[in-house]
Amino acid sequence: MSIKTVAIIGCGIGRSHIVEGYLPHPEKFNVVALCDLNEERLKEVGDEFGIEKRTTSFADVLADESIDIVDICTPPGIHLEQVLAALASGKHVICEKPLTGSLAGVDQIMEAEKAAKGVLMPIFQYRYGDGVEKAKRIIEAGIAGKAYMGSVETFWLRTSEYYSVPWRGKWATELGGVLVTHALHLHDMLLHLMGPASRVFGRVATRVNDIEVEDCASASLLMESGAFASLSCTLGSQEQISRLRLHFENVTFESNHEPYSPGKDPWKIIAANDDVQAKIDAVIGDWQPVAPRFTTQMEHFHAYLSGKGPLPVTTRDARRALELVTAIYQSSDSGSEVVLPVGPDSPKYADWRARTK
Ligand SMILES: NC(=O)c1ccc[n+]([C@@H]2O[C@H](COP(=O)([O-])OP(=O)(O)OC[C@H]3O[C@@H](n4cnc5c(N)ncnc54)[C@H](O)[C@@H]3O)[C@@H](O)[C@H]2O)c1
Incomplete structure (x- = not known):
């Protein structure tokens, strides 16, 4: 090595x-x-x-x-x-x-x-940590069953001091607000665990700080699986929390609420019955603790470079998260639902910052 x-x-x-x-x-x-x-x-x-x-x-x-x-x-x-x-x-x-x-x-x-x-x-370092990785293993083992509903909350606090750094808060340099800079992590976690979205309705607004980019956003998603997901984001929460709560047929998952490390344990992993619990125990019974965030993402990157594992996060993953951003902006501007995939025919494909009103 x-x-x-x-x-x-x-x-x-x-x-x-x-x-x-x-x-x-x-x-x-x-x-x-x-x-x-x-x-x-x-x-x-x-x-x-x-x-x-x-x-x-x-x-x-x-x-x-x-x-x-x-x-x-x-x-x-x-x-x-x-x-x-x-x-x-x-x-x-x-x-x-x-x-x-x-x-x-x-x-x-x-x-x-x-x-x-x-x-x-x-x-996308929020994908790493014991809680989120156990959830991923259970879902990938087919134990969770049909996906019903996800709720994703990015309730953070940013004040004028944060925006004293010149590149922040501006379309030209930050490229977006809470959707692009803050909630992107949690939204990537949702897509990572529940799969791709297929239709998006979104609203964005700037209500917390005196900035150009949005600091509040809300979106309603239809996932490809047929599940619904709702996204809520603000930079005006006096208590900072990040929270994912995902409901599947056989298991409900809820992340811890640490704003910058929601992937860590403890996660609530609630089985529908003893049989499901036994299946969960069988796939995570041998769990070896994993370090959260960059520690594990970089470790996996090295493994990939050494021919010992897959590339942990790909450009395709980044595209999927940024496609969601694009769709939410497009929906918020047009007042209409946006159907994914977002391709070159979208008014926001070349630049999501383009405003129609
Ligand atoms: N993954 C996360 O949780 C996370 C957290 C914070 C920031 N970020 C992202 O990291 C990036 C940087 O954010 P930050 O908070 O560290 O910003 P920052 O302003 O604190 O630091 C950026 C640094 O880049 C330097 N810089 C600017 N232009 C440069 C250039 N052309 N060549 C070399 N250096 C240059 C600046 O001097 C500055 O020191 C952003 O994209 C931000 O969204 C990610």
């Missing part, structure tokens, strides 16, 4: 990638370079972790043959150009959410991946 060398681009959440994603796996990863336009941040994070190579030039990182993985943690508005450049340079690429700001952009990335030497893994 070889150690992969990593360059972190953007030292905000990039610092958490180091702490949670790479340092717990010293035999798998070595963070050898930092890139940030902010020299103070470069010094602070470089000194903290003893990372010697520090640069303000993304091009320098791409030209450095000693780097295997470029981990993009910059503001959303520059993900597309950085991902395309990093793939073209032959590196493996990790990119924070949102991967980019349109389905056209995602499709461009998918085209670039076909010719790339390296592989791209978008970040």
Whole structure:
């Protein structure tokens, strides 16, 4: 098993990638370079972790043959150009959410991946943790049965201080609001556990902060399975919680309510009867604890690079979550239901920010 060398681009959440994603796996990863336009941040994070190579030039990182993985943690508005450049340079690429700001952009990335030497893994770290992974195993084992109803709540708090960072709150640089930056994780968890959506009705509004992008959203989904799901998101909740509650024929699942780690135990896993409970016990009886969030996502990425497992999150996964965003914006603008898939004929395919009113 070889150690992969990593360059972190953007030292905000990039610092958490180091702490949670790479340092717990010293035999798998070595963070050898930092890139940030902010020299103070470069010094602070470089000194903290003893990372010697520090640069303000993304091009320098791409030209450095000693780097295997470029981990993009910059503001959303520059993900597309950085991902395309990093793939073209032959590196493996990790990119924070949102991967980019349109389905056209995602499709461009998918085209670039076909010719790339390296592989791209978008970040969806909320998929990892004991609770969510047990639920996934039970559902995949066919124990849960018919899906009835999902309820997904992203009730977080963001104040004007959060929006003092210049790229936040603006269509040009954040690319969206609560749907794109915050609730995307929980919505990805829903799709991960309950499968794809087929029809979407949505509403968005800006009611909490003095910003351009939405900070409240509500959507009603018909899933391909026939189940319904309702999504509720606000950045004005005085108690922050994230919550998924999923009702299937044989099992009801409810996540813990930790806003930024709802994948961790404890989850409520409520069986319809003793027979179902026995089946659940049979598939999770040997459960080995898994670390939540980046720790496990990065571990699986290394396994993939070593030929020992599937790519844990794919561009197709990112597309599915961003297709839902696109559909909610389109529905909110038009006042009509949107039928998935969203393709090039959609008014929001090229740019979901385009407003019709
Ligand atoms: N997965 C999660 O839970 C999670 C949490 C927070 C943020 N994010 C995402 O991570 C990204 C960054 O968010 P953040 O909160 O860390 O923002 P931030 O503003 O704190 O940090 C971004 C850093 O990128 C640097 N930067 C900007 N342009 C650059 C460039 N061209 N080259 C190199 N560095 C550049 C900035 O100087 C800044 O230090 C966003 O896409 C955000 O949505 C994800």
